[in-house]
Amino acid sequence: MDLVEIAPNAKPPVAKIIDYGKLLYTQAKKEKESRKAQVVIKVKEIKLKPNIDTHDFQTKMKHAREFLLKGNKVRISIMFRGREMLHLDLGQKVVQQFCEDLADIAVVEAPPKLLGRTMTTVLSPSGKRSKPNQAPQESSKKTGESSRA
Numbered sequence: 001m002d003l004v005e006i007a008p009n010a011k012p013p014v015a016k017i018i019d020y021g022k023l024l025y026t027q028a029k030k031e032k033e034s035r036k037a038q039v040v041i042k043v044k045e046i047k048l049k050p051n052i053d054t055h056d057f058q059t060k061m062k063h064a065r066e067f068l069l070k071g072n073k074v075r076i077s078i079m080f081r082g083r084e085m086l087h088l089d090l091g092q093k094v095v096q097q098f099c100e101d102l103a104d105i106a107v108v109e110a111p112p113k114l115l116g117r118t119m120t121t122v123l124s125p126s127g128k129r130s131k132p133n134q135a136p137q138e139s140s141k142k143t144g145e146s147s148r149a
Contacts, residue, residue: 045075050090068106068125078119091119
Protein backbone atom coordinates (compact mmCIF):
# COMPACT_ATOMS: atom_id res chain seq x y z
CA MET A 1 0.00 0.00 0.00
CA ASP A 2 1.22 3.42 -0.97
CA LEU A 3 0.18 6.99 -0.26
CA VAL A 4 -0.72 8.35 -3.71
CA GLU A 5 -1.52 11.99 -4.45
CA ILE A 6 -4.71 11.94 -6.54
CA ALA A 7 -5.44 15.68 -7.05
CA PRO A 8 -2.40 17.86 -6.32
CA ASN A 9 -4.06 21.11 -7.49
CA ALA A 10 -7.08 20.77 -5.21
CA LYS A 11 -7.29 22.73 -1.96
CA PRO A 12 -6.43 20.80 0.19
CA PRO A 13 -4.53 18.25 -1.97
CA VAL A 14 -6.22 14.85 -2.17
CA ALA A 15 -4.23 11.71 -1.35
CA LYS A 16 -5.29 8.07 -1.01
CA ILE A 17 -3.73 4.96 0.40
CA ILE A 18 -3.89 2.49 -2.51
CA ASP A 19 -1.74 0.01 -4.38
CA TYR A 20 0.28 2.15 -6.83
CA GLY A 21 0.92 -0.74 -9.25
CA LYS A 22 -2.81 -1.41 -9.50
CA LEU A 23 -3.43 2.31 -10.17
CA LEU A 24 -0.90 2.32 -13.04
CA TYR A 25 -2.45 -0.86 -14.45
CA THR A 26 -6.00 0.56 -14.45
CA GLN A 27 -4.80 3.83 -16.05
CA ALA A 28 -3.01 1.90 -18.79
CA LYS A 29 -6.16 -0.16 -19.42
CA LYS A 30 -8.31 2.97 -19.69
CA GLU A 31 -5.87 4.51 -22.20
CA LYS A 32 -5.90 1.32 -24.27
CA GLU A 33 -9.71 1.25 -24.32
CA SER A 34 -9.89 4.89 -25.39
CA ARG A 35 -7.47 4.17 -28.26
CA LYS A 36 -9.66 1.26 -29.38
CA ALA A 37 -12.69 3.56 -29.56
CA GLN A 38 -10.95 5.90 -32.02
CA VAL A 39 -11.70 5.33 -35.70
CA VAL A 40 -8.81 5.78 -38.10
CA ILE A 41 -9.94 7.07 -41.48
CA LYS A 42 -7.70 5.91 -44.27
CA VAL A 43 -7.37 7.49 -47.69
CA LYS A 44 -7.56 4.92 -50.47
CA GLU A 45 -6.40 5.87 -53.95
CA ILE A 46 -8.03 4.94 -57.24
CA LYS A 47 -5.80 5.55 -60.27
CA LEU A 48 -7.41 6.20 -63.63
CA LYS A 49 -6.36 7.25 -67.13
CA PRO A 50 -8.33 9.68 -69.30
CA ASN A 51 -9.09 7.04 -71.96
CA ILE A 52 -10.43 4.38 -69.57
CA ASP A 53 -12.87 1.80 -70.96
CA THR A 54 -16.41 1.53 -69.54
CA HIS A 55 -15.94 -1.86 -67.88
CA ASP A 56 -12.66 -0.78 -66.26
CA PHE A 57 -14.40 2.39 -65.11
CA GLN A 58 -17.23 0.36 -63.52
CA THR A 59 -14.72 -1.90 -61.76
CA LYS A 60 -12.81 1.07 -60.32
CA MET A 61 -16.09 2.66 -59.24
CA LYS A 62 -17.14 -0.58 -57.52
CA HIS A 63 -13.90 -0.61 -55.52
CA ALA A 64 -14.34 3.06 -54.60
CA ARG A 65 -17.91 2.35 -53.47
CA GLU A 66 -16.65 -0.45 -51.18
CA PHE A 67 -14.01 1.87 -49.69
CA LEU A 68 -16.58 4.61 -49.06
CA LEU A 69 -19.06 2.21 -47.46
CA LYS A 70 -16.32 1.06 -45.08
CA GLY A 71 -15.84 4.70 -44.04
CA ASN A 72 -12.59 5.44 -45.87
CA LYS A 73 -11.90 8.48 -48.01
CA VAL A 74 -11.10 7.94 -51.69
CA ARG A 75 -8.56 9.92 -53.71
CA ILE A 76 -9.18 9.76 -57.44
CA SER A 77 -6.01 10.28 -59.48
CA ILE A 78 -6.00 10.66 -63.26
CA MET A 79 -2.57 10.34 -64.79
CA PHE A 80 -1.89 12.01 -68.11
CA ARG A 81 0.86 10.67 -70.38
CA GLY A 82 2.46 12.42 -73.33
CA ARG A 83 -0.07 14.12 -75.58
CA GLU A 84 -2.90 13.39 -73.16
CA MET A 85 -1.83 16.63 -71.43
CA LEU A 86 -3.37 18.52 -74.37
CA HIS A 87 -6.79 17.02 -73.57
CA LEU A 88 -7.32 17.82 -69.90
CA ASP A 89 -11.05 18.13 -70.57
CA LEU A 90 -11.26 14.35 -71.10
CA GLY A 91 -9.78 13.78 -67.65
CA GLN A 92 -12.20 16.28 -66.13
CA LYS A 93 -15.12 14.43 -67.74
CA VAL A 94 -13.93 11.13 -66.23
CA VAL A 95 -13.61 12.72 -62.76
CA GLN A 96 -17.02 14.37 -63.10
CA GLN A 97 -18.66 11.07 -64.11
CA PHE A 98 -16.96 9.26 -61.21
CA CYS A 99 -18.19 11.88 -58.72
CA GLU A 100 -21.73 11.84 -60.13
CA ASP A 101 -21.97 8.04 -59.96
CA LEU A 102 -20.87 8.04 -56.30
CA ALA A 103 -22.92 11.10 -55.30
CA ASP A 104 -25.45 8.93 -53.41
CA ILE A 105 -22.86 7.86 -50.81
CA ALA A 106 -20.02 10.39 -51.15
CA VAL A 107 -19.31 14.10 -51.04
CA VAL A 108 -16.55 15.80 -53.02
CA GLU A 109 -14.17 17.05 -50.34
CA ALA A 110 -11.61 18.67 -52.63
CA PRO A 111 -12.32 19.81 -56.19
CA PRO A 112 -10.15 18.40 -59.02
CA LYS A 113 -6.67 19.94 -59.06
CA LEU A 114 -3.95 19.45 -61.62
CA LEU A 115 -0.55 18.82 -60.04
CA GLY A 116 2.04 18.22 -62.73
CA ARG A 117 0.73 15.36 -64.87
CA THR A 118 -1.81 14.15 -62.29
CA MET A 119 -5.32 15.44 -61.64
CA THR A 120 -6.59 14.53 -58.18
CA THR A 121 -9.78 14.92 -56.19
CA VAL A 122 -10.89 13.54 -52.82
CA LEU A 123 -14.25 11.98 -51.97
CA SER A 124 -15.38 11.39 -48.41
CA PRO A 125 -18.33 9.33 -47.13
CA SER A 126 -21.46 11.47 -46.87
CA GLY A 127 -22.69 9.81 -43.67
CA LYS A 128 -25.95 8.59 -45.24
CA ARG A 129 -26.09 5.13 -43.73
CA SER A 130 -29.64 4.29 -44.83
CA LYS A 131 -28.64 3.72 -48.47
CA PRO A 132 -25.75 1.20 -48.29
CA ASN A 133 -28.17 -1.71 -48.76
CA GLN A 134 -29.70 -0.07 -51.82
CA ALA A 135 -26.50 1.24 -53.39
CA PRO A 136 -24.95 -2.11 -54.44
CA GLN A 137 -28.24 -3.18 -56.01
CA GLU A 138 -28.39 0.01 -58.06
CA SER A 139 -24.85 -0.48 -59.34
CA SER A 140 -25.58 -4.10 -60.28
CA LYS A 141 -28.62 -2.94 -62.27
CA LYS A 142 -26.50 -0.40 -64.12
CA THR A 143 -23.91 -3.00 -65.08
CA GLY A 144 -26.68 -5.41 -66.14
CA GLU A 145 -28.28 -2.79 -68.34
CA SER A 146 -24.99 -1.94 -70.04
CA SER A 147 -24.33 -5.61 -70.90
CA ARG A 148 -27.73 -5.94 -72.63
CA ALA A 149 -27.34 -2.81 -74.73
